[in-house]
Amino acid sequence: MTIRYDRPVSHAAYLSCRLGQFSFLLFVVVLVAHRFGLMITPYFVALVLLSVAFAALAILFAAVGLMRLWQVAAKGGGAAVKGLVYALPPLLLFGLASYDYLRYPPIYDISTDVIDAPPWLEPSTVDQLWLRRPAEVGPEDREAQMLAYPALTGRRYDGALDRVYQAVSKVAHQQRIVIVKTEGVEKTEADIGDLPAKQEAKEGDDEAVADTLDNVPVPLPRPEQEEEPLFGRDSDVLLQGEIRTLVLGLRFDAAIRLREEAETTLVDIRIASRYGPHDLGMGADLAESYLKALDAELLGIAGD
Incomplete structure (x- = not known):
């Protein structure tokens, strides 16, 4: 059986x-x-x-x-x-x-300039839902950043502002940073071609007024005060953009500042995660990747 x-x-x-x-x-x-x-x-x-x-x-x-x-x-x-x-x-x-x-430290905002970080032209106002985080970045956050990423610093280039700006924009496109707002870009454009013609027209108008009124004093308008810039110094060029990680599609905001100092141009970048109190170290990686690509683009004019 x-x-x-x-x-x-x-x-x-x-x-x-x-x-x-x-x-x-x-x-x-x-x-x-x-x-x-x-x-x-x-x-x-x-x-x-x-x-x-x-x-x-x-x-x-x-x-x-x-x-x-x-x-x-x-x-x-x-x-x-x-x-x-x-x-x-x-x-x-x-x-x-x-x-x-x-x-990595529990921070969501990193900057190559921990004292005077590039400002946001349009601060993020998205609803964090359950991923709550502090509204402002405090000194303790910057200290934690310096301890975790001591090599993350800005770049100084021995080049004119317009040349560095062109490289900054090109590298931003290569690094998938979509620029959404700018300020001070007109400082990188040569717009002095109209000055001689404008000055000649002004001189002709002054002579006509003098001949007509027989040198009678004419009250002139009080010179207007120049408006102070809303963000940073008057010589700063600011760019704000957004970037998404390649695989997961996590969103980050980026602010890039160009500052002309003593015949050199200083470039600083700021990266912040769109959501959550912790960027898992991705912000520093994105900033380092951008700065290395910018160094390669401006090879030969990098300062100390």
């Missing part, structure tokens, strides 16, 4: 596969939606955390299924392995983000 052995079935293993598939599908859909601008970052983070929770459950049930396979040869080993594979992508992203969260 033949004895047939019926292998038990590990329901935990098959549940692990289903949970892993769901977590992976949710992760991919959320990632694509956020990358192409169909979802804002607070919702993206919340749904990614939800997919991570399902992935963690998938890992737990997969461990139970594999243990049952080892102990009583229960069916479901393949399903448990599939559950592990499906759960890996969201858990991997969560692990990398957690590592950067602990490794």
Whole structure:
């Protein structure tokens, strides 16, 4: 008489596969939606955390299924392995983000000039929802930045303002920074061609007035005071733009300042994450990438 052995079935293993598939599908859909601008970052983070929770459950049930396979040869080993594979992508992203969260200081705004940071021409007013953060950057944040990124400094170039501005704009485009607002750009344009003609016309008008009124004193308007710039110094050129990371599509705001000093041009950049109290070190990476590309573009005229 033949004895047939019926292998038990590990329901935990098959549940692990289903949970892993769901977590992976949710992760991919959320990632694509956020990358192409169909979802804002607070919702993206919340749904990614939800997919991570399902992935963690998938890992737990997969461990139970594999243990049952080892102990009583229960069916479901393949399903448990599939559950592990499906759960890996969201858990991997969560692990990398957690590592950067602990490794870098909890700041969201970095600047190459920690004393006088380039100002925002249009401050961000987006709703942070549950990703709350301080409204202003304090001195303690700048101190934390200096400790974490001591090599992040501005650049000084032995070149004219107009030449450096052209390179700054070109590199911004190469680094996927979309410029949305500028101030003081007219300082980089040579607009003195009209001065001789304007001066001749003014002299002709003065002579006509003098001949007509027989040198009668004519009251002249009081010279108007020049308006002070809203941001920075009068010689500053300011650019503000926005940038998105290549894979995740996380949004950052960027402010670039050009300042002419003693026949040199000083360039500073400021990067701030659009959402959340922690940029996970991405702001410094974006700033360093931009400055290195700018150094390459202006190779040969970089100062100390």
